[in-house]
Amino acid sequence: MTTVNRRIDPDGVADALRESADNPSAFLALNAGNAYFTDPSSSGVVAYREAGRFLIQFGGVFAPEADRERLLGAFLGFARAARRKVVAVQLQRSDAELYARCGFTVNQVGSSYAVRLPDHTLRGSRFMKLRNKISKARRSGLEVTEVPYDGHRDEIAAIDREWLQAKGRHVKEIEFLVGECGGPAQRHRRLLLGRLDGAPIGYISYAPAHGSRPGWLHDLSRRRATAPPGVMEAINLHAMDTFRGEGAEWLHFGFTPFVGLSPEHEVPGASRMTTRFMRLMAERGDKVYPAASQLAYKEKWGPDLVLPEYLAFHGRAGLPAIWQILRVTKSV
Template sequence: MSSVLDTVLDTLAEHSDNPSAFLALNSGNEYFRDDRFEGACAYRRSGRHVLQFGGPFAAPEHRERLLDSFVAETGPRLVAVQLQRADAELYARRGFTVNQLGASYAVDLSCFTLRGSRFVRLRNKISRARRAGLEVAEVQHDDRRELDLLDDRWLRDKGRHVKELRFLVGQRTGPLQEHRRLFVGRIAGEAVGYVNYSPSYGSRPGWLHDLSRRRPDAPPGVMEALNATVMERFVADGAGWLHFGFTPFTGLGEEHEVPGSSRMFARFARLLAEHGKAIYPAASQLEYKEKWAPHAVLPEYIAFLGKPRVGAVWQLLRATNAV
């Protein structure tokens, strides 16, 4: 399996323009390849449905034919998620019903600053955490036990019915963890939070803020101070962008839809944007991302082979552990 992952990783690095593409390498995903074309499709199964992540990762001249080959292999119960605009247009041309599902957010590190009145509250939170003694360090990925314990406390604090999200979020384990960067915030030697970052490729290369955890009793501002410290390091390293990733049911707009989109699904997405807190914590995620005044807000899409189906949406929610 590691050779497959290495091949897919090489493809992502060379051809992907999806800022979250590294999540295609998450544990639990499978990969479709056709020897006639350079590239791969990442997917997982839920019930009778096939859930594809991020579109066909391939050289431009192979993308359409690789998608056709994947469709022929998987059949009519295919749903593709976290598509970029170019993907959305491709899928629409191939007979899919495509709708905006949300947006991703990114900061241009060449313009990064926390100066000015718009960042007063953020600077105050960061200062408060640093006065509490927060120290930030990059750690090796085999230093897992203290972070496993932090994960357990974080999840218990969410309530007994809450499950850890998966599929469309990052992870800090697996055979490719060495390609990520993991930063831990400690106070008095104890871990109070961490952020895991994955590489991003394409037209906005840099890093993806793909997974974070905070101890329930950590002082306010810990995660903001941790991320600000890492952003300063990324700037010093010459990184181009920091991506905050995809948030469903945010940034929705009719102007982002592609021809042939479903009005019914668009209404459904807006309904979840207003009332879907129990399904996905979109509002709190968006609040955190907007604190950093992102320079780019990129619409992301979902595509159904044929018409949108309630069963397909349900299986997607199951795959993400949202229900």
């Protein structure tokens, strides 16, 4: 049967994620700019972007277990016909093992973090600094509310501009592996906005997470340079309390590259060159990606779960493919 490349509507992708995705960051497949591959012989969808001679595929194959290997094979056939090589990013362990069986070289690239909401508490000495920061932000007059994006897009855009300016004029806004606000998928997200004296000071966007650990993904967060300490933590605690009250099981803090790397997580056949590169980035790569600050924020919440995530090259690993990933995400 002929393989086809279809541009399917966001609701179709969202349905596939809801039915089959076990990756807590799977909702990022709905980011603007992604293309989608489907095949008549299989259920499910593959999300990807074109970059040079590569197809950069995100988050594994979002399909029922019985169809995953068949759909991956069809996607590889599509890539061959287009004379492109496939590189997959942000794979879960089960994805990594499937891809290794299908001829990929697979390496751990980082880790993701999550807390189980029903059991989570900030009591105890380990959370004293976090409680104090949140209390200070609340005493300053911080108000946190859940708001619709369409009614507050100008406020969100103003925070985004100031946040990016504070990073420096040469810094680009990272894409692909982080979320976004707006677009056709916005109605699935939830947006919490913090205000001081009525003025918007920061926000966090949350995306749905499906699969074996359902809940919400702490996706995109921005604040003004003038935001006092504890604002973002107070917004997130408000969200956690809200989600817990609604019966949500997990809050996922998402993927951070170059952290939690361990030989015990590697898949047989991993590339030594890629392992060395990841170790180097873990030690010196903060100018490329702020992994250390992201990790510190996630660890302060006392995560109950740390999951290794993977990068996979069809065939042999190579630095040109890593470079294209950095370009697609605008990390360079």
